[in-house]
Amino acid sequence: MTKIHPNLEAVDPKMNAESVSVYYGDKQAIKDVSIGIPAKYVTAFIGPSGCGKSTFLRALNRMNDTIPSARVEGQIELDGENIYSNSMDVVQLRARVGMVFQKPNPFPKSIYDNIAYGPRIHGIFEQKGDLDGIVENSLKRAGLWEEVKDRLNDPGTALSGGQQQRLCIARAIAVDPEVILMDEPCSALDPIATAKIEELIAELSGRYAIVIVTHSMQQAARVSDRTAFFHLGEIVEYGRTSDIFTNPIEQRTKDYITGRYG
Amino acid sequence: MVLGLALAGWLSARSRAWALRADSGGRLASLPNYHGWYVGLWIFIPTVLFVFVWNAISPGLVLQSVLGSPAAEGLPAIESARLDALREARDVATGAASSTTNPDALPMIAPFSDALSQYRWIGIVLTLIIAGAAGAWSYLRVKPEFGARTRVERVIMAVLILASLVAVFSTFGILASLIFETFRFFEMVSPIDFLFGTFWSPDPMANPDNPDPTRYGAIPLFWGTLLIGAVIAMIVAIPIGMMSAIYLTQYAHPRFRAWAKPALEILAGVPTVVYGYFAALTVAPMIRDLAMSVGIANASSESALAAGIVMGVMIIPFVSSMADDSIAAVPQAMRDGSLAMGATTSETIKLVLVPAALPGIVGGVMLAISRAIGETMIVVMAASTAANLSANPLDSMTTVTVQIVAMLTGEGSFDHPATLSAFALGFVLFLVTLGLNFVALSVVKRYREAYE
Numbered sequence: 210m211t212k213i214h215p216n217l218e219a220v221d222p223k224m225n226a227e228s229v230s231v232y233y234g235d236k237q238a239i240k241d242v243s244i245g246i247p248a249k250y251v252t253a254f255i256g257p258s259g260c261g262k263s264t265f266l267r268a269l270n271r272m273n274d275t276i277p278s279a280r281v282e283g284q285i286e287l288d289g290e291n292i293y294s295n296s297m298d299v300v301q302l303r304a305r306v307g308m309v310f311q312k313p314n315p316f317p318k319s320i321y322d323n324i325a326y327g328p329r330i331h332g333i334f335e336q337k338g339d340l341d342g343i344v345e346n347s348l349k350r351a352g353l354w355e356e357v358k359d360r361l362n363d364p365g366t367a368l369s370g371g372q373q374q375r376l377c378i379a380r381a382i383a384v385d386p387e388v389i390l391m392d393e394p395c396s397a398l399d400p401i402a403t404a405k406i407e408e409l410i411a412e413l414s415g416r417y418a419i420v421i422v423t424h425s426m427q428q429a430a431r432v433s434d435r436t437a438f439f440h441l442g443e444i445v446e447y448g449r450t451s452d453i454f455t456n457p458i459e460q461r462t463k464d465y466i467t468g469r470y471g
Numbered sequence: 472m473v474l475g476l477a478l479a480g481w482l483s484a485r486s487r488a489w490a491l492r493a494d495s496g497g498r499l500a501s502l503p504n505y506h507g508w509y510v511g512l513w514i515f516i517p518t519v520l521f522v523f524v525w526n527a528i529s530p531g532l533v534l535q536s537v538l539g540s541p542a543a544e545g546l547p548a549i550e551s552a553r554l555d556a557l558r559e560a561r562d563v564a565t566g567a568a569s570s571t572t573n574p575d576a577l578p579m580i581a582p583f584s585d586a587l588s589q590y591r592w593i594g595i596v597l598t599l600i601i602a603g604a605a606g607a608w609s610y611l612r613v614k615p616e617f618g619a620r621t622r623v624e625r626v627i628m629a630v631l632i633l634a635s636l637v638a639v640f641s642t643f644g645i646l647a648s649l650i651f652e653t654f655r656f657f658e659m660v661s662p663i664d665f666l667f668g669t670f671w672s673p674d675p676m677a678n679p680d681n682p683d684p685t686r687y688g689a690i691p692l693f694w695g696t697l698l699i700g701a702v703i704a705m706i707v708a709i710p711i712g713m714m715s716a717i718y719l720t721q722y723a724h725p726r727f728r729a730w731a732k733p734a735l736e737i738l739a740g741v742p743t744v745v746y747g748y749f750a751a752l753t754v755a756p757m758i759r760d761l762a763m764s765v766g767i768a769n770a771s772s773e774s775a776l777a778a779g780i781v782m783g784v785m786i787i788p789f790v791s792s793m794a795d796d797s798i799a800a801v802p803q804a805m806r807d808g809s810l811a812m813g814a815t816t817s818e819t820i821k822l823v824l825v826p827a828a829l830p831g832i833v834g835g836v837m838l839a840i841s842r843a844i845g846e847t848m849i850v851v852m853a854a855s856t857a858a859n860l861s862a863n864p865l866d867s868m869t870t871v872t873v874q875i876v877a878m879l880t881g882e883g884s885f886d887h888p889a890t891l892s893a894f895a896l897g898f899v900l901f902l903v904t905l906g907l908n909f910v911a912l913s914v915v916k917r918y919r920e921a922y923e
Contacts, residue, residue, distance in 0.1 A: 303813035
């Protein structure tokens with residue numbers, strides 16, 4: 210059972226998971242996980258490889274739907290509405306809950322078209338001028354505008370790895386989501402690019418609910434307000450990041466953050 | 472015999488290497504097997520080369536000694552009669568013919584068989600000497616520190632290079648023979664008349680020394696080829712191939728895909744003659760009846776449309792499997808990225824997957840076109856031989872390949888311009904498909920670089 214830290218202040222959750230289990234075929238990857246994700250905070254999921262943190266993250270915007278053998282039980286709510294109910298349009302859901310992946314995956318299109326991709330498919334602009342504005346704003350918020358403003362027509366794949374990842378973040382915020390899920394966004398980047406992404410996460414956190422899966426405990430400690438420790442498909446412990454790192458309740462958490470395993 | 476010698480060399484060298492290994496109690500630079508191969512190859516390769524050379528030059532040597540014999544003075548003086556006599560005598564001497572009635576040949580038989588057996592013995596002795604010398608020399612080099620392995624590897628590499636050169640040189644050989652015959656044709660009919668003339672009706676019975684160049688205009692053939700192979704066939708193959716590839720990669724259940732994809736590829740294995748039957752017996756009459764029923768009275772039963780449609784069906788697997796491979800090669804991350812933006816599956820396919828896979832798809836389509844243009848059997852059976860320059864697909868039309876077959880199997884003699892025109896047609900066709908393949912492969916290559 211998940212241990213909730215006593216210091217954790219109660220906030221109305223943006224997303225709320227109630228006894229969620231995820232199966233791949235017969236194998237249970239997530240066991241009865243319940244957690245509330247607050248708006249305008251950064252929540253970090255940490256844990257050893259294979260503990261299910263990425264699987265759970267993908268359950269939050271139904272990306273597991275693309276894996277034929279995956280099955281989700283339990284309930285996940287976005288603003289009180291069950292995202293697995295029949296009335297939920299998965300296209301709408303993913304526009305509200307964006308995602309950034311482990312490896313930068315810009316489309317083989319120009320920088321401009323990469324950012325404009327979401328606004329175009331969702332039709333959230335009136336005229337060409339509006340689209341230009343959305344592209345500029347998204348790139349500015351992702352801290353990429355100064356670097357690419359003169360070459361918006363270059364292919365997105367021509368950028369460096371760190372720039373590509375910021376492009377992907379800009380692409381995600383172009384549709385103005387409410388939640389941004391980040392699945393180990395820095396694992397393919399060098400330390401300098403990582404620092405830039407972390408800076409960006411700090412800037413974005415006032416605007417969006419951000420959930421970040423990370424392998425690096427230092428990263429979780431640096432960027433997040435709240436941390437959930439996953440182990441063997443369960444959340445062992447959930448609380449304020451400072452509490453988890455300085456004063457863990459469970460022995461397993463203590464062992465993990467002191468580097469005994471994982 | 473040569474193989475036996477080589478085997479003996481292999482065995483003896485190997486056992487010697489084993490013995491050496493046992494004696495020195497330590498390690499050889501190469502395994503005994505490699506020493507065996509080294510000696511075996513040293514015996515095999517020079518001897519085989521010698522046998523080839525000897526077979527090439529020994530008939531000349533035999534002939535020379537026969538001509539030097541006293542019986543040769545009785546040969547007729549006329550060149551052709553003399554050669555006939557010699558050949559018949561030789562056939563009897565070698566046993567290829569049982570007897571001869573040519574009085575000039577009879578006295579030559581005995582000297583011929585003498586010379587033949589003499590040179591056969593010389594050949595065998597020389598072979599043995601070469602094999603023995605090469606074997607002995609290489610056998611003496613079997614020493615513990617001798618690197619037989621690297622040398623054997625080098626020989627193997629040389630054999631592989633030779634094998635790959637065979638393919639390259641046969642391409643050049645084919646090209647050279649085509650060019651040669653094409654030039655002979657262009658000496659009789661100017662290339663301008665051939666390439667830009669609009670009337671095609673070579674007459675194989677006409678006087679070959681004075682061909683009528685206006686009858687050798689190949690434009691109708693190229694037009695028919697393009698219309699059938701590149702236009703009608705592609706209108707059928709591209710949409711069907713693409714859509715089936717998209718369905719199979721993106722929507723189909725893995726179990727359905729597991730049997731549907733091989734089933735589609737069976738289409739590629741159907742002999743083109745069978746497609747030809749299908750076109751001529753089923754599709755063509757159907758199209759004619761359909762055209763009649765909508766009031767087109769002059770529809771031909773050998774329409775370009777029928778041939779083109781069946782050809783399109785034939786190349787669906789090419790388009791489909793190339794498109795399938797290149798769509799499947801687009802990284803899953805691309806697809807996830809698009810879906811995570813809230814795109815639907817079809818938006819993802821249209822906006823991300825197909826554009827990303829486009830170079831591969833284009834490459835596949837070009838290979839398919841070049842295949843369709845070079846296709847012969849379907850059009851031979853389903854299209855006509857009438858060279859019409861018409862935009863109406865219901866007309867009968869002919870293609871380059873059909874005319875090549877018609878000209879080569881026609882009644883003209885081999886050096887008649889009508890027959891030679893087949894080579895000129897083949898040459899142009901070769902250039903076109905070569906160009907298409909070249910472009911297609913470079914496009915595909917560039918695409919591969921983008922993702923690897």
